[in-house]
Amino acid sequence: xxxxxxDRILGPRIDPADLSKNSIRYGTPGFLLLLxxxxxxxxxxxxxxxxxxxAPQYPDGLHMTAYVNKLEGDxxxxxxxxxxxxxKSLFEAAKLERASGVFIMIGFVIMLELAAYVHTRWxxxxxxxxILFPVIxxxxxxxxxxxxxxxxxxxxxLSNAVKPFVPTALGKGGIGQFETMATPGVGLILAxxxxxxxxxxxxxxxxxxxxxxxxxxxxxxxxx
Amino acid sequence: xxxxxxxxxxxxxxxxxxxxCAASSAAHAQxxxxxxxxxxxxxxxxxxxxxxxxxxTPSGQHDDYVMFASGGHAGQVFAVGLPSMRLLRSxxxxxxxxxxxxxxxxxxxxxEAGFPKGxxxxxxxxxxxxxxxxxxxxxxxxxxxxxxxxxxxxVIDLRDWETKQIVKNPLTVxxxxxxxxxxxxxxxxxxxxxxVPFGSEYAPISQYKEKYRGSVTLWKFDRKKGRIxxxxxxxxxxxxxxxxxxxxxxxxxxxxxxxNSLNTEMATGGIEEKNPPFxxxxxxxxxxxxxxxxxxxxxxxxxxxxAEMIEGFPVITLKTSIDEGLIYLTPEPRSPxxxxxxxxxxxxxxxxxxxxxVTVYSFDKIxxxxxxxxxxxxxxxxxxxxxxxxxxxxxxxxxxxxxxxxFGPDGYAYTSLFLDSAIARWTxxxxxxxxxxxxxxxxxxKTPVHYNVGHISAAEGDTVxxxxxxxxxxxxxxxxxxxxxxxxxxxxxxxxxxxxxxTNMPVIYDMPMGVGEPHYAQIIKADKLNPWKxxxxxxxxxxxxxxxxxxxxxxxxxxxRNDDGTVDVYMTAIRSHFNPEHxxxxxxxxxxxxxxxxERAFDATHGFAVxxxxxxxxxxxxxxxxxxxxxxxxxxxxxxxxxxxxxLHLEMMGYLLxxxx
Numbered sequence: 001x002x003x004x005x006x007d008r009i010l011g012p013r014i015d016p017a018d019l020s021k022n023s024i025r026y027g028t029p030g031f032l033l034l035l036x037x038x039x040x041x042x043x044x045x046x047x048x049x050x051x052x053x054x055a056p057q058y059p060d061g062l063h064m065t066a067y068v069n070k071l072e073g074d075x076x077x078x079x080x081x082x083x084x085x086x087x088k089s090l091f092e093a094a095k096l097e098r099a100s101g102v103f104i105m106i107g108f109v110i111m112l113e114l115a116a117y118v119h120t121r122w123x124x125x126x127x128x129x130x131i132l133f134p135v136i137x138x139x140x141x142x143x144x145x146x147x148x149x150x151x152x153x154x155x156x157x158l159s160n161a162v163k164p165f166v167p168t169a170l171g172k173g174g175i176g177q178f179e180t181m182a183t184p185g186v187g188l189i190l191a192x193x194x195x196x197x198x199x200x201x202x203x204x205x206x207x208x209x210x211x212x213x214x215x216x217x218x219x220x221x222x223x224x
Numbered sequence: 225x226x227x228x229x230x231x232x233x234x235x236x237x238x239x240x241x242x243x244x245c246a247a248s249s250a251a252h253a254q255x256x257x258x259x260x261x262x263x264x265x266x267x268x269x270x271x272x273x274x275x276x277x278x279x280x281t282p283s284g285q286h287d288d289y290v291m292f293a294s295g296g297h298a299g300q301v302f303a304v305g306l307p308s309m310r311l312l313r314s315x316x317x318x319x320x321x322x323x324x325x326x327x328x329x330x331x332x333x334x335x336e337a338g339f340p341k342g343x344x345x346x347x348x349x350x351x352x353x354x355x356x357x358x359x360x361x362x363x364x365x366x367x368x369x370x371x372x373x374x375x376x377x378x379v380i381d382l383r384d385w386e387t388k389q390i391v392k393n394p395l396t397v398x399x400x401x402x403x404x405x406x407x408x409x410x411x412x413x414x415x416x417x418x419x420v421p422f423g424s425e426y427a428p429i430s431q432y433k434e435k436y437r438g439s440v441t442l443w444k445f446d447r448k449k450g451r452i453x454x455x456x457x458x459x460x461x462x463x464x465x466x467x468x469x470x471x472x473x474x475x476x477x478x479x480x481x482x483x484n485s486l487n488t489e490m491a492t493g494g495i496e497e498k499n500p501p502f503x504x505x506x507x508x509x510x511x512x513x514x515x516x517x518x519x520x521x522x523x524x525x526x527x528x529x530x531a532e533m534i535e536g537f538p539v540i541t542l543k544t545s546i547d548e549g550l551i552y553l554t555p556e557p558r559s560p561x562x563x564x565x566x567x568x569x570x571x572x573x574x575x576x577x578x579x580x581x582v583t584v585y586s587f588d589k590i591x592x593x594x595x596x597x598x599x600x601x602x603x604x605x606x607x608x609x610x611x612x613x614x615x616x617x618x619x620x621x622x623x624x625x626x627x628x629x630x631f632g633p634d635g636y637a638y639t640s641l642f643l644d645s646a647i648a649r650w651t652x653x654x655x656x657x658x659x660x661x662x663x664x665x666x667x668x669x670k671t672p673v674h675y676n677v678g679h680i681s682a683a684e685g686d687t688v689x690x691x692x693x694x695x696x697x698x699x700x701x702x703x704x705x706x707x708x709x710x711x712x713x714x715x716x717x718x719x720x721x722x723x724x725x726x727t728n729m730p731v732i733y734d735m736p737m738g739v740g741e742p743h744y745a746q747i748i749k750a751d752k753l754n755p756w757k758x759x760x761x762x763x764x765x766x767x768x769x770x771x772x773x774x775x776x777x778x779x780x781x782x783x784x785r786n787d788d789g790t791v792d793v794y795m796t797a798i799r800s801h802f803n804p805e806h807x808x809x810x811x812x813x814x815x816x817x818x819x820x821x822x823e824r825a826f827d828a829t830h831g832f833a834v835x836x837x838x839x840x841x842x843x844x845x846x847x848x849x850x851x852x853x854x855x856x857x858x859x860x861x862x863x864x865x866x867x868x869x870x871x872l873h874l875e876m877m878g879y880l881l882x883x884x885x
Contacts, residue, residue, distance in 0.1 A: 059284075060826075077825050080799055084871065157872055
């Protein structure tokens with residue numbers, strides 16, 4: 001009998017003697033995956049994105065902060081102003097994402113945990129979504145803002161002055177008398193660092209296990 | 225090489241400065257030359273420019289001090305920033321005020337609690353504001369003020385700068401010796417003014433000496449509740465002299481208070497019957513009496529149950545005061561106005577209006593005189609009189625018509641001179657003497673003011689640690705200082721710079737006050753004040769300073785008709801709508817209109833104004849008010865937001881529809 005399907009996915013196991021001899025080679029990818037997990041978990045508690053809105057009558061500005069699971073700051077005040085241009089309440093945006101954010105992150109942590117045990121190239125499948133997460137976050141944010149900005153109530157009081165628009169998800173923007181500045185939060189930066197760490201982790205992962213995989217394949221070939 | 229370097233070193237700073245000047249003048253296209261040109265054009269002297277530089281406060285820059293000035297006949301308090309002398313706001317107290325909705329929907333029950341004998345009195349003669357103190361220093365928590373015409377005391381909470389309580393004195397009908405606080409604001413002192421039979425009951429003036437009485441009331445202040453606790457307050461019966469200003473002792477004299485008096489002659493006037501008028505009769509004697517009262521001992525006497533109930537209020541009678549040794553008198557120059565305790569509590573400065581001296585009493589000597597038990601006599605009511613010479617420390621000739629004294633941090637005292645129209649700076653002696661270059665108890669400088677100065681207020685100038693820096697002269701007349709505004713002219717509040725020693729004490733700003741006579745004012749360092757920017761929670765009851773459980777909230781708005789025929793309106797206000805917008809009631813309904821401003825933004829105030837029904841309210845962010853009225857007039861009444869709150873402010877309205885019976 002050849003290796004089971006699961007064995008083929010998980011790939012070769014390491015000989016304990018080999019492990020103790022090459023602890024750095026095998027330990028490096030494991031450590032990097034652990035570091036990425038820690039970075040992601042910490043980022044859960046930190047803001048991912050923030051926007052400051054400045055206008056003459058708000059000398060201290062209005063502030064809005066997005067976390068993976070919540071929206072904080074002067075959201076009610078911003079909503080109150082948005083009703084003049086016919087924008088829907090921001091609390092209606094990304095409801096599913098905010099509700100599932102924490103679970104998705106825990107899912108990511110589990111996937112990274114599993115990736116440490118998968119010694120074949122299949123590990124990429126577990127790690128790639130986590131690498132892409134910061135980009136997915138920003139794209140999702142952009143799509144929601146675009147959706148809100150383009151779907152203004154045509155009967156709103158200021159519909160003459162403010163036409164549908166796409167708010168800027170990162171960087172400087174403007175709407176009415178407001179200047180907006182959207183910046184990534186520490187959480188998103190940590191998640192991005194985690195992505196870089198994961199790419200490096202994948203490199204060391206492959207470097208550590210590729211010889212073993214090749215060895216397994218050749219021995220499997222011989223056996224056949 | 226070294227030569228060239230030397231030259232460069234010498235030129236470099238010059239070069240740098242000229243570049244900096246060029247840069248700054250290019251940026252603003254202004255220089256000191258422009259200032260000179262403007263000064264020439266407007267006829268301003270260098271002194272004027274210096275005064276402007278000391279007081280001008282650019283947009284967005286905040287003042288260092290806040291002066292709470294009595295609003296006089298306006299029955300209010302005015303907050304003025306120093307050194308800019310800009311009016312920051314008024315605080316409605318004894319008088320309805322429509323901007324704040326005071327008496328038109330806001331604070332009605334507070335005003336009603338102060339109605340004398342239940343009769344609506346909708347004005348006040350606000351006189352002497354007093355900031356709450358901790359250890360003799362302003363703590364920025366509360367402000368108190370008296371109403372002379374009806375002997376009332378108001379409590380203002382400095383978290384939201386709103387009046388929270390007005391108490392009517394049950395004994396006297398007019399007051400002047402208030403408000404003054406004891407060093408930890410345990411009690412608020414309110415001395416009476418014109419003697420009347422207690423409770424302002426009727427008694428012919430021929431029975432003046434027998435039936436008319438003076439009084440001083442000690443209102444117990446409950447700091448936690450932010451209210452005067454009437455059940456723990458009491459008064460002392462005093463002879464029917466007209467007690468005037470008062471001050472509480474501090475530090476070494478803590479536990480004592482001092483009251484001036486006039487008309488110790490007990491003149492009863494009657495010019496129409498060829499009697500001497502009050503002005504002559506009440507100033508016949510060369511001296512009146514300074515009242516020295518051991519209030520801490522009086523509290524013990526009151527707590528021991530030795531007070532009598534008069535007009536439903538505990539009063540320590542003159543007899544008890546004499547038996548217990550609570551009150552002592554000592555002569556003071558006639559018709560005095562202020563009695564002011566020095567920062568260390570060791571001297572009491574009295575100004576007899578008609579005497580060119582300030583008379584300084586030593587608390588140490590007063591204590592010794594009381595302890596020795598040898599009095600120079602007794603007054604008609606049996607109160608012991610301390611010998612003048614045995615208690616006086618010094619008399620300083622300061623000028624004509626001395627009234628009130630304030631203190632600096634550096635051993636200087638300042639006294640207003642009504643007749644001279646000047647502010648006198650003079651030196652204290654004793655332990656203060658070493659901090660001034662001039663000899664003790666000497667006049668240093670008289671700065672003219674314009675005109676007829678009454679009270680003065682120095683920055684924290686009646687506390688245990690005066691700040692100096694600024695002094696405001698509260699002048700009664702302005703005559704030619706401003707454009708003529710008809711025959712009724714504004715008062716003139718003049719700012720003096722007192723930060724330098726010696727004779728340098730110039731007037732640096734004139735502020736017209738065209739809304740009433742600010743008698744006294746107190747000046748507090750702005751950073752001691754910590755007002756709320758918005759009410760802490762939405763649905764805030766500003767009287768209880770807590771969340772109103774009945775407050776209308778978002779999504780719970782409704783008009784509710786009750787079984788007893790009353791109607792409760794639960795309304796919210798937010799830019800730019802009221803909810804509900806249609807309020808339908810029937811003629812004769814009793815309406816309780818609850819309204820919450822559910823805003824959370826700084827300065828997002830809404831007004832709520834209803835025509836015909838005489839209703840207006842100012843609703844600050846988070847505030848809830850309940851306005852009650854009988855819908856007795858049928859009709860269609862558009863109500864609206866009376867603060868320009870937003871671009872759609874005009875649309876922020878609704879209809880009250882009162883269906884006829």
